[in-house]
Structure formats: C-alpha cells, structure tokens
Amino acid sequence: MTIDRWLKRISIESPSPMLKQVPTIAGFALALIIMLLPFQPTVADIPSFVTGIVLIAVASVLAAALPWQRIGTEWTLIVPVLSLVAVGFFRLGTGGSASPFGVLILLPFVWIASEEGRLNVLIAALGVFLVLLAPLLLSDQPTSVAEWVRAFFSPLIYLIVAGVINEIAHRVRQQLAAAQGAAEQRKALLDDAVRASDELALNEARLKTANRLIQSIWNAVTEQSVIGTDLDGLIDVWNPGAEKMLGLTSEQVLDGTHHMVDFHLISELEERLRDMDARLTTVSSAEDFSALVDAVRSGYADVRDWTYVRPDGKHVPVQVAATPRLDENGHRVGFIFVATDMTKAREFARLKDEFVGLISHELRTPLSSILGYLELMRDDEDDPLSAEQLQYLGVAERNAHRLLKLVGDLLFTAQVESGRFPLAIKQVELDTVIAASVDTSRPIAANAGVSLVAEVPERPTVIPGDPVRIGQSIDNLVSNAVKFTPAGGTVTVSLRTEPEEAVITVTDTGIGIPAVELGQLSTRFFRASTATRNAVPGVGLGLTITKAIVTAHGGRLDIASEEGVGTSISLHLPLQAAALEMESASIEMRD
Structure with missing residues (x-):
C-alpha cells in the first residue's frame, strides 16, 4: 500500500471519542482482572470503588452514544475529564495514595494533554492534581510530609509532561496536515499532468490532421505560384505551382541563394522604382526588391502585373498578389507572393479585342449606309415626308448616330488595347x-x-x-x-x-x-x-x-x-x- 493511501487514512482531526476512550476502558478492564487474582489488592472503600466503575462506564457510553460531530468536538473533553474523576474514585477505593492502580491516571491525562490548545495543558495538570490530592483530603489516617510533597510535586511534573505532549501533538498535526496537503498537491499535479498529456496527445493528433490537410491543399495548388521570402527577399517557400510555372524544384531553389528578383524582368523592376521615386536615374540591384514590396511594407496588400523569367529565358506574364508574412506575434518576418499565369487570359483578351475591332469595323459600313439612306429620305423633294414621318425619321437617325458613336468607341478601345492607334x-x-x-x-x-x-x-x-x-x-x-x-x-x-x-x-x-x-x-x-x-x-x-x-x-x-x-x-x-x-x-x- 502506498504512502498516499496511508496518509488518506489518517485524519488530521482528532479520532472519535470512543476510539480515544478504548485505552482507558482496557486499563480499567485489566485492573479488574488483576483484582480477581489470588494476591489481588483489597477494596478499601467499596462506594468509591463502585463509583469509579460506574463513572468509567458512563464516560464510555457517552463516548460511544453521543453525536459529537453535531454537538461540537470541543465538548469531547467531557469524556476524558469524567474518566479522570473515575480513576480518582477507583484509586480511593483500592487503597488511596497506596493504590497500585494510580498509573491509570495517565490514560485520560494523555488524551486531554494531546488535544489542540494550550488550555488543555492546564486542564490535564489540574485534573491530575485533584486526583492525587483527593486521597489526602478524604483520608482519616495521618499523612506524612512526603505524601504531601508528592501530591503537590507530581502535578508540576505532569504539567511539564502535558506541555510536551501538547506541543508534540501540535507538531504532529502540522506535519500530517503538510503531508496530506503535499499528497493532495501531488495528486492534483498528477491529475493535471494526465489531463495535459491527454490534451497534448489530442492536439498532436489534430496537428497531424491539420498538417496533412494543409499539405494536401499545398500540393493541390498547382495553377498558382506561391513563393515565400524573408525580409530581404531570399526565397524559403516554394510550392508545386511555382515548380510548374518556373521550371525549378523546391530542392533546387531552397538552398539559401535564390532571391525573388532573380525571377523578375529587371526592366520592369527599374521602371517601378522610377515610378516610386521620379528622381532616380539609375537603379542598383540592392533596391530591386523594394519594387516588389514597397506597398506591402507600408501595410497594404499589393496586386500588380509582372513578368516572371524562367531559367530557360521564357517570359511568363503573371498577376502577383504580395502580402506580408507574419509570425505568431503578428510581426512581419517576410513576404508571400501568389502569382497567377496570365498568358491565357491575355491571349483571350487579345482575341476579344480583335473580335470587338472586327465586329465594330463590320458594323460601321451598314450603319453609314443606313444613315445615308435616312438622309436621302428626309431630303427627297419629289416625295416629301409628312411631319409625323419626319419625326419618326429623326428618332431613327439619332439612334443610328448613337450606335455609330458606340461602334467608333469600341473600335478605338480595340486599337488602344492592341498598343497602337x-x-x-x-x-x-x-x-x-x-x-x-x-x-x-x-x-x-x-x-x-x-x-x-x-x-x-x-x-x-x-x-x-x-x-x-x-x-x-x-x-x-x-x-x-x-x-x-x-x-x-x-x-x-x-x-x-x-x-x-x-x-x-x-x-x-x-x-x-x-x-x-x-x-x-x-x-x-x-x-x-x-x-x-x-x-x-x-x-x-x-x-x-x-x-x-x-x-x-x-x-x-x-x-x-x-x-x-x-x-x-x-x-x-x-x-x-x-x-x-x-x-x-x-x-x-x-x-
């Protein structure tokens, strides 16, 4: 059985009154057995002897029968005090100061002295003093000086012993309380450790699940290039989309030597830097990275069109969203660049512009013809139109001119998008x-x-x-x-x-x-x-x-x-x- 289990069985509060009364009962029982032996002491005072037996019986019944928890534990001293009086009568009945059973006084004395509180020391000593003095006061025989000295000296010794017992009992209680507190604390710590271990195992399982999910998502992003850098632009994140777009694996790039500007068209970086500061006439390579992250450093996400340059020299038009990369404390530790290949989108836009230009060009001819015939109808002198017809003709002309202007605008924007007009x-x-x-x-x-x-x-x-x-x-x-x-x-x-x-x-x-x-x-x-x-x-x-x-x-x-x-x-x-x-x-x- 472990120490913790032993400590749990030890109550810091006093044991039950009946449990404390058992040694006194056993002492009286042993005395009565001795009285039955052939060489037993004689009963000198039968009333006192019987009174002692009755009082110890009453004290034992009280100890066993009364609900002390509801009455209050401070009242349990009634039992040892009554037992102490019973010992006094029993001693008077078996020879007084010459009785061989005076030692029974120690049993209730120790009980009283061991109770919490310095007042119990005085109660124990006073009870012993009365028990030892009673035979001298009630006896009709001459009393020697030695007996009187013993009657007064012995209680003083008992007083000292009571003080020692009380202090020892007090310290034992403190040690038991400390030991039980430590045991409870250890149990609480052990319970916390078990809970923490369970939570840690659960969090590890969740983390593994989240990592698998993130890895699955990361590997699934193949149509967008995701590149992460530190504050200086050195690349430390390279997703499968970047491998596909730029033709380099993560093992080739994440060697601590590749910089973000290595994959950008230098002329675009220089143009961007000049836009940032019109006073710049030349641009150093050390400043190139600022062209990519100037707005992000100011606290804004930045979306721009750039041109990536593959190792084989091929140019890839991309739209790049640059955002800050933050640590767990919210501090910026780098940058993330998410790029979308715009090759197909730009080709689609070019085809759309060509289509718009073609349709606009094809629409201008019939519209011009319509306007021409409308004008001929309005100016026909041989067959003039009525006022109502001229009104309808005016509506048609205005809408035709409006449509012609719209066609002209579409054609012009197509020329603009093509780069020349x-x-x-x-x-x-x-x-x-x-x-x-x-x-x-x-x-x-x-x-x-x-x-x-x-x-x-x-x-x-x-x-x-x-x-x-x-x-x-x-x-x-x-x-x-x-x-x-x-x-x-x-x-x-x-x-x-x-x-x-x-x-x-x-x-x-x-x-x-x-x-x-x-x-x-x-x-x-x-x-x-x-x-x-x-x-x-x-x-x-x-x-x-x-x-x-x-x-x-x-x-x-x-x-x-x-x-x-x-x-x-x-x-x-x-x-x-x-x-x-x-x-x-x-x-x-x-x-």
Whole structure:
C-alpha cells in the first residue's frame, strides 16, 4: 500500500471519542482482572470503588452514544475529564495514595494533554492534581510530609509532561496536515499532468490532421505560384505551382541563394522604382526588391502585373498578389507572393479585342449606309415626308448616330488595347477645342436643367497634339459631367497654364463617385455604383478612351471625387512636343 493511501487514512482531526476512550476502558478492564487474582489488592472503600466503575462506564457510553460531530468536538473533553474523576474514585477505593492502580491516571491525562490548545495543558495538570490530592483530603489516617510533597510535586511534573505532549501533538498535526496537503498537491499535479498529456496527445493528433490537410491543399495548388521570402527577399517557400510555372524544384531553389528578383524582368523592376521615386536615374540591384514590396511594407496588400523569367529565358506574364508574412506575434518576418499565369487570359483578351475591332469595323459600313439612306429620305423633294414621318425619321437617325458613336468607341478601345492607334499631330488651340465641346453639350445640359460654364483665359493656349482626339476626350468628360449632375447643378470647364503643361479641368456638382472605386474608373466597361444606382445610361468607355488619348499625348489624368458632392477630372497635357512627332503618326501605347 502506498504512502498516499496511508496518509488518506489518517485524519488530521482528532479520532472519535470512543476510539480515544478504548485505552482507558482496557486499563480499567485489566485492573479488574488483576483484582480477581489470588494476591489481588483489597477494596478499601467499596462506594468509591463502585463509583469509579460506574463513572468509567458512563464516560464510555457517552463516548460511544453521543453525536459529537453535531454537538461540537470541543465538548469531547467531557469524556476524558469524567474518566479522570473515575480513576480518582477507583484509586480511593483500592487503597488511596497506596493504590497500585494510580498509573491509570495517565490514560485520560494523555488524551486531554494531546488535544489542540494550550488550555488543555492546564486542564490535564489540574485534573491530575485533584486526583492525587483527593486521597489526602478524604483520608482519616495521618499523612506524612512526603505524601504531601508528592501530591503537590507530581502535578508540576505532569504539567511539564502535558506541555510536551501538547506541543508534540501540535507538531504532529502540522506535519500530517503538510503531508496530506503535499499528497493532495501531488495528486492534483498528477491529475493535471494526465489531463495535459491527454490534451497534448489530442492536439498532436489534430496537428497531424491539420498538417496533412494543409499539405494536401499545398500540393493541390498547382495553377498558382506561391513563393515565400524573408525580409530581404531570399526565397524559403516554394510550392508545386511555382515548380510548374518556373521550371525549378523546391530542392533546387531552397538552398539559401535564390532571391525573388532573380525571377523578375529587371526592366520592369527599374521602371517601378522610377515610378516610386521620379528622381532616380539609375537603379542598383540592392533596391530591386523594394519594387516588389514597397506597398506591402507600408501595410497594404499589393496586386500588380509582372513578368516572371524562367531559367530557360521564357517570359511568363503573371498577376502577383504580395502580402506580408507574419509570425505568431503578428510581426512581419517576410513576404508571400501568389502569382497567377496570365498568358491565357491575355491571349483571350487579345482575341476579344480583335473580335470587338472586327465586329465594330463590320458594323460601321451598314450603319453609314443606313444613315445615308435616312438622309436621302428626309431630303427627297419629289416625295416629301409628312411631319409625323419626319419625326419618326429623326428618332431613327439619332439612334443610328448613337450606335455609330458606340461602334467608333469600341473600335478605338480595340486599337488602344492592341498598343497602337493613330494620332494626327498639329498645333491645337485648346480654348477653341473647349468652346466647341461646350457648345456641343449646351443643348443637352439645358434640357437636363444643368448650367454649363466655360472658364478659359483670354490669351490662347496652344499645344502640340491631335485636335480631334483632344476634343473627343473633352467631349467625353463634359458629357459624363452633365449626365451625372442632377437638375439645378453646374458643370464648369476650365483651362489654366502651368510652367510645363496645360490643365483642362471639368468639375461638376453631381452625384460623385465612392473613393474605393476611383482606381477602376479608367477600366473598360466599368461603371461606378452611383451611376448604376441612379440608372444613368452609359457603357463605361468614356474615361478609358480619355485616359488613352491623354497618355498618348504624354500627359496624365487626375480624378478627384466625393460621393454626393461632385467630381473633378483634370487633363494634364504637355506644352512641348518632346515625345510627339509633328505629323501623322502611330503612337505606341503602354498603360
């Protein structure tokens, strides 16, 4: 049996009164047996003798019968005190101070002295003193000085012994309490260890399951390249998709020497760095990685089109989503690059543009023919049309012109996407072009209840460019501004000259555009949510065409808008013809 089990059987509280009374009962029983022997002591005082027997019996019955737990353990001292009185009477009945059974006094004395509390020491000593003094006080025989000395000296010794017993019992209780507390603590620790072990085994099983799931997902990602790097760009993660896209296995790449920029087209990195800082004239290889993670270091995910370079020299057009790589404390420890091969998507876009261009070209001829015949019908003097017929003919003409314009826009965007479209470069008076656009849109603005204002300087502003295309871009902006401005609003077209460029700004007090959508406005067929909510007609090509025209002229397009307040779009056109041929030319577009 273990020590813990033994300790569990030992009660820190006092044993039951009956258990403590058993030694006293046994002592009296042994004394009575001795009294029956042939050489037994004589009973000197039968009443005292009988009283002692009765008192010890009463004390034993009380110890066994009373519910001490409900009464209170402090009252159990009644039993040893009563037993001590019984010993005194038994001693008087068997010879008084000469009785051989005086030693029985030790049994209840030890019980009282071992109880918790210093007061019990005095109770035990006082009880012994009364028991030893009683024979001297009740005896009619002469008492010697030695007997009196013994009657007073012995209780003092018993007092000392009671103090020692009480202290030993107190310390034993403390040690038992400490031992039991330690055993309980060990048991609690053991239980915690067992639970922790079970939880650890369960977590290990879950971790293995999660690892298998992650590994399965990781191995299944074969159409996207996932590459992880440290903060300096050294590659330490390489998934099967990267193996398929770039033609190198993870064993070949994860050797601590391959850098992320090794798989990028250097010219693109340099161009990106120059865009980040226009002052850069040369770019060092140490800075190349910043082109990939500059936005991510600022706390944003970055999605861009790049070109991966395989070891065999083949170029792979990709769209890369760069995100921070965080540890368990949320600190950035590297970067993750998820790339999607855009080869098929770009080929599909090219075919789509070719299809749109082909269809647009094929539609222009029959539309032109329709418009021509409509004009002949309207101008036929031999068989003039009625007023109602002319009204119907006007509706048909307007819709045919609208359709022809849409076809022209589609054809133009197809030319833009193909990378080339024609520009007829001349000297352009911007105030004249602006006036023409405003005059064209004024009837539409008047019908919509919108005020159209032109603010141009008195001195003419002349730039090199294609007047038709620039006029087309201004027409698009003014048309959009009028469409998106409710009745009672104002559209302002202004022109100002800066040291190196002319700025044409179209400002309206219309419905505005959500800030999160501003970056998508120049995307083909994109329409702002405010336009769709308000059912404003359009196909989403105007700004795409405008941006292409401005970019072809070496300028830029700036857009500022606030939903519910209005929109301001500025065309920045260079005053000098540094990048333009002063003749009809095909300008290569890179957007």
